[in-house]
Amino acid sequence: MIGLKKRDMKTILKAGAKARGLSLSEFRAEIQENIDNAVNSQDPAVQERFKKYFGNRIPTPEEYIYTITKKTKF
Structure with missing residues (x-):
């Protein structure tokens, strides 16, 4: 089980954006697009x-x- 808390989400989003070479807003938009597609x-x-x-x-x-x-x- 992953020791994950809701308050960790901003940090995780920042790390994901950095890993993908995107700004935080671009990364959030990409995730939102995946949500909309689903x-x-x-x-x-x-x-x-x-x-x-x-x-x-x-x-x-x-x-x-x-x-x-x-x-x-x-």
Whole structure:
């Protein structure tokens, strides 16, 4: 289990942006685009998995990373 807290999300986003060579806002926009693609996906499996994690709401990039990281089993 990863010892991850919601307050760590800003640090994680900054590290991800730096690793990708992007600004924080560009990195957040990229994650938001992935979220939007999942929400608007025509693939029933993608929609089912997204609803399982988030219900009918659209998460922020921070919530998305936190939830996916916590729920993914390694």
